[in-house]
Amino acid sequence: MTVSGPAGAPTLQPQLRRTALRGLAGMDRLATVGAVLLALIVLAALLAPLIAPYPDDGGSATHPLEALLPPSGAHWFGTDQVGRDVLSRVLYGARTSLLIAVAVLVIAGVVGVVLGVVAGYAGGWVRDVIMRVTDVFLAFPALLLSLALAVVLQPSVTTVIVAIAVTWWPWYARLTASVAASVSTRGFVDSARCLGVPAPVIVFRHVLPNSLTPVLVQLSLDGGGVILTAAALSYLGLGAHEPTSEWGLMVQQGQSLFTTDWWVVTCPGVAILITAFAFNVLGEGLRARLAR
Amino acid sequence: MLRYLTRRLGQAVLVVAGVVILTFVIMRLVPGDPAVAYAGPRASPAELAAARARFGLNDSLPVQLWSYVRDLLGGDWGTSLHTRRPVRDDLFQAFPASLELVGAALVVAIVVGIPLGIAAARYKGKLPDLSIRISSMLAVSVPVFWLALALQTLFASGLGWFPVAGEYDANLDATSPLHVYTNITAVDALFTGNWPILGSTLAHLVLPALVIAAYPAGVIAQMTRAALIEESSRDHARLERALGFGETAVLTRFALRPALNPVLSLIALVFAYSIVNGFLVEAVFNWPGLGRYAADSIRSLDTPAIAGVTLLVAILYVVANLAVDLVQGVIDPRVRSR
Numbered sequence: 001m002t003v004s005g006p007a008g009a010p011t012l013q014p015q016l017r018r019t020a021l022r023g024l025a026g027m028d029r030l031a032t033v034g035a036v037l038l039a040l041i042v043l044a045a046l047l048a049p050l051i052a053p054y055p056d057d058g059g060s061a062t063h064p065l066e067a068l069l070p071p072s073g074a075h076w077f078g079t080d081q082v083g084r085d086v087l088s089r090v091l092y093g094a095r096t097s098l099l100i101a102v103a104v105l106v107i108a109g110v111v112g113v114v115l116g117v118v119a120g121y122a123g124g125w126v127r128d129v130i131m132r133v134t135d136v137f138l139a140f141p142a143l144l145l146s147l148a149l150a151v152v153l154q155p156s157v158t159t160v161i162v163a164i165a166v167t168w169w170p171w172y173a174r175l176t177a178s179v180a181a182s183v184s185t186r187g188f189v190d191s192a193r194c195l196g197v198p199a200p201v202i203v204f205r206h207v208l209p210n211s212l213t214p215v216l217v218q219l220s221l222d223g224g225g226v227i228l229t230a231a232a233l234s235y236l237g238l239g240a241h242e243p244t245s246e247w248g249l250m251v252q253q254g255q256s257l258f259t260t261d262w263w264v265v266t267c268p269g270v271a272i273l274i275t276a277f278a279f280n281v282l283g284e285g286l287r288a289r290l291a292r
Numbered sequence: 293m294l295r296y297l298t299r300r301l302g303q304a305v306l307v308v309a310g311v312v313i314l315t316f317v318i319m320r321l322v323p324g325d326p327a328v329a330y331a332g333p334r335a336s337p338a339e340l341a342a343a344r345a346r347f348g349l350n351d352s353l354p355v356q357l358w359s360y361v362r363d364l365l366g367g368d369w370g371t372s373l374h375t376r377r378p379v380r381d382d383l384f385q386a387f388p389a390s391l392e393l394v395g396a397a398l399v400v401a402i403v404v405g406i407p408l409g410i411a412a413a414r415y416k417g418k419l420p421d422l423s424i425r426i427s428s429m430l431a432v433s434v435p436v437f438w439l440a441l442a443l444q445t446l447f448a449s450g451l452g453w454f455p456v457a458g459e460y461d462a463n464l465d466a467t468s469p470l471h472v473y474t475n476i477t478a479v480d481a482l483f484t485g486n487w488p489i490l491g492s493t494l495a496h497l498v499l500p501a502l503v504i505a506a507y508p509a510g511v512i513a514q515m516t517r518a519a520l521i522e523e524s525s526r527d528h529a530r531l532e533r534a535l536g537f538g539e540t541a542v543l544t545r546f547a548l549r550p551a552l553n554p555v556l557s558l559i560a561l562v563f564a565y566s567i568v569n570g571f572l573v574e575a576v577f578n579w580p581g582l583g584r585y586a587a588d589s590i591r592s593l594d595t596p597a598i599a600g601v602t603l604l605v606a607i608l609y610v611v612a613n614l615a616v617d618l619v620q621g622v623i624d625p626r627v628r629s630r
Contacts, residue, residue, distance in 0.1 A: 030425060135303070136310030139609045143568045144602055145318075147590060152321040228435055232572055235437045236587075251438050258445040269438035276433035284429070284514075 031285020037278035045094035057084035058092030060243035068261045078263035080254065086263060090271050092245035097275060100161055100230045101223045107165040109219050112172025117211055119173070120180025121189075121203045131177065134170040146233055157246075160230050160239040168226065172215050179211040186210075217290055221283030224276035231272045247272045296621050304614045311606040312364065316357050319599045369603075370596030374589060379600035382585060387604065388475035389459060390574070390581030392493075394566045396478075396501040398559065401508035406555070408509075409516025414543055416521060424513060431510030436569055440503045440576035447499060454499050457578035460492040500577040504570050508562045515558050519551035553623060557616040564612040568605060 049055050053076075057063075063083030071078045077086035119130040137145075146163035153159040183189065184207055192202050233239045234248030241249070247268040254264035331343040348356055363370065369379040405428075412424040448456040455461070459477055464470075468488045473480050478497070481490035523529065524547045532542045571583030578584065582601055589597030 030422070030429075132303070132306055132310065135307045136314055139307055139311050139606045139613075140314070140602070143571065144586075144605055147586070148318045148598060148602055152318065224433055228433070231435050232437060235435075235572070236575075248435070248437075251435075251441070255441050258441055259449050262445075265438070265441060269435060269442065272435045272438065273430065273433055276435070277429055280433050281429050 028285055028288075030281050031289075034278045034281030034283075034285065037274065038282055041094055041275055041278060042098065044091055045098050048088075048091040048095055052085075052088035052091045054085040054088045057088040058245050068257070068264070070261070071263055077267045078261070080250070080264050081257065086250075086267050089245040089250060090247070090267050093247045093250065093268060093271060094275070096157065096240060096244060096246045097227050097230065097272070100157060100164070101226045101279075103161045104164045104168055104226045104230075105219050105222060107161070108168035109172055109215065111165075112169035112174075113176045113208070113212070113215055115169070116173040116176025116215075117180045117203055117208045120177040120211070121184045121199075121207050123181065123184075127177065127181075130173065134173045134177075137167065137170040138174070140167060143229060143232060146229065147236070147238065155238045155241060157240045157244065160233050163233065163238075164226055164229050168222070171222075172218065175218055176211055176215055179214055180207050183207050183210045213290070217283070217287050220279070220286055222279075223283070224279035227272065227279065228276050293621065297618065300614060300617055300621070304610050307610050308607060311603065311610070312361060313357070315599050315603050315606070316360055318602065319595050320353070320356075364603075369600045372589070372594055372597045372600075374592045374594040374597060379596050382597065383582070383600055383604055385475055386580065386582045386585040389477070389579060390567055390570060390583065392476045392478055393497065393500055393574070393579055393581060394504060394563065394570050396497050397504035397566060397570070398508055398563060400501060400505040401512055401562075402559065404505070405509040405512030406516050406552075408513040409555075410520060410543060410548070412513065412517040413520035413524065414540055416517075421517075424517070428510040428513040431506040432514075434506055436503055436506070437572040437576060439506060440500065440573045443499050443503060444576060455492075455496050457576075458496055459580055460489050460496055464489050464492055496577075500570075500573050500579055503573050504566055507569060508559070508566055511558060511562060512555060515555050516551065519554050520547050523547035523551045553620075557620060560612045560616045564605070564609045567608060 044051065048058065052058055054061075061084060063079070066075075066079050066083035067081055069075055069079040069083075075085050075087065077090060080086055080089065115130050115134070119127040145167045146160070149159070149163040149166060153162065189202060189206060192206055197206075230239065231246075231248030231251075234246045235252045237249075237252060239248065240246035242253075250268035251265050251272075254261070254268075258265045331339045335343070344350055348359055351359070367380065369383070371377070372379050372382055375382055408424050408428065412421045415421045444456060447453045468486055470477065470480055470486055470489050471484045473483070478490060478493045480486070481493060520543055524542055529542050529547060532546050533539075537545070567582065570579075570581065571586055573579070574581045574583030575587055582605070585597065586601045588594070589601065
């Protein structure tokens with residue numbers, strides 16, 4: 001981490017780029033596999049309308065005459081109960097999952113980092129209050145609080161995002177608070193204070209950028225967890241609904257067909273598994289790299 | 293130590309108080325009128341008013357919160373709108389079943405995870421390490437509900453090796469009725485010598501326990517590996533190697549014990565996590581535990597029951613965290629000053 005005086009506040013960009021590069025260059029092969037997989041998944045999600053063999057099947061199209069066809073040259077992953085191409089729906093499902101993951105991590109990250117950096121810099125009773133509230137939310141298992149919230153709100157993708165974000169921010173608050181507390185004891189913060197720099201400026205221009213690295217690593221580690229939780233909520237019928245392509249929902253709708261038409265459930269399930277795996281090995285590799 | 297203990301206990305009590313308030317808020321947010329849900333759709337206005345008065349819905353929110361807290365402290369967790377029984381009794385029945393399932397899963401996870409972690413550390417960077425790392429990563433990345441469906445389809449519906457769903461064969465209730473003491477069926481059956489029910493319960497346990505074990509087994513293997521690698525790079529390991537101990541002996545005879553310290557804390561935390569993760573598995577295997585109870589109460593908008601489950605699990609989390617901190621405080625004095 002760079003230490004610089006209050007005048008030349010350490011800027012985030014070069015530091016971030018350096019850590020990212022260092023992380024990628026020194027990562028072991030497994031983490032590289034994760035990075036490549038994740039890049040492919042993101043690409044598939046972005047290009048879904050172009051590469052899906054039957055783009056309309058990602059939505060509300062139905063072809064009753066082609067229902068439950070096994071995998072073939074025309075339908076690599078077979079077709080579902082209303083005749084939609086499962087491969088197309090899996091590709092569109094990547095969009096939903098990644099959208100949820102990014103939205104949750106951004107919301108939870110921003111809320112957690114802001115509260116954490118304030119708690120860490122202020123210390124005293126401010127820190128105590130924020131940390132106790134954080135503890136309360138941490139005590140609620142993510143899935144359970146999300147369940148309760150998803151009942152209160154109407155089932156939708158937005159509900160899933162809100163429900164998971166509410167249970168996810170405390171981790172970042174706690175992590176940022178501990179880092180920010182130690183950053184706040186450093187010389188450049190003292191000198192800023194002596195120069196009469198207002199507290200909000202110190203917190204957000206000086207302490208915040210220097211407290212970000214561990215949180216960013218943690219965020220990349222958590223993508224897999226968010227995707228698994230989101231899939232579970234959708235599987236329980238509390239998230240996306242027809243005709244949206246969502247992996248958890250696809251498993252739920254096809255579960256009674258598992259014995260007869262395995263592809264309907266297996267393909268979305270494996271998609272969740274691979275995506276979570278990619279996030280997990282990449283995050284693990286990054287963390288191991290940065291810990292050294 | 294005493295100061296650490298009281299401070300940590302005080303924090304835990306504060307957190308539980310916060311959890312109670314948050315649960316109350318969620319309860320008030322749940323759509324639908326509990327009075328209507330309780331009295332039924334054809335209730336007369338008088339019956340509705342009676343139900344409303346019974347649940348104290350006419351009082352102001354702080355008054356309602358206060359009476360909620362008072363009832364909780366007095367052991368009254370409310371009455372389920374769905375089963376019409378005290379929520380506490382329902383939880384007393386459902387929780388042991390979840391405990392049985394998660395307990396079995398954790399035993400599997402520990403028995404599988406720790407040896408795999410040792411093997412990975414022993415062959416660090418070689419093929420066994422890579423394959424163990426990949427499989428443990430897959431184990432933590434697999435969606436449990438999907439794994440549950442897959443194993444159920446393959447080994448129960450398909451091959452018929454294991455029963456499809458339930459906790460034990462209900463026909464056995466007639467031929468060899470179970471005396472209930474702990475509500476943990478396997479334990480009750482074992483201590484009353486009820487072998488048919490014990491056998492049936494164990495057979496029913498295999499698949500759901502394996503599914504729930506996947507995540508803890510994966511993280512335990514990863515944590516054991518990481519802790520062993522760190523421990524075996526310390527000075528004492530160098531001395532042991534210099535004395536002529538082989539790599540396996542250094543790991544298992546010397547490094548393992550200190551390395552298990554973080555693994556133990558992990559197990560306590562993963563236990564609370566697995567209870568909730570098990571909800572999805574219970575739904576698939578129709579296991580009569582907390583998960584099924586929670587699913588039923590959510591479906592019927594049974595507010596007191598939802599609040600009861602939420603509160604119970606949150607308290608479990610707090611207790612697990614507290615236990616970890618206290619044990620570590622005993623083992624490692626440095627923790628106390630934090």
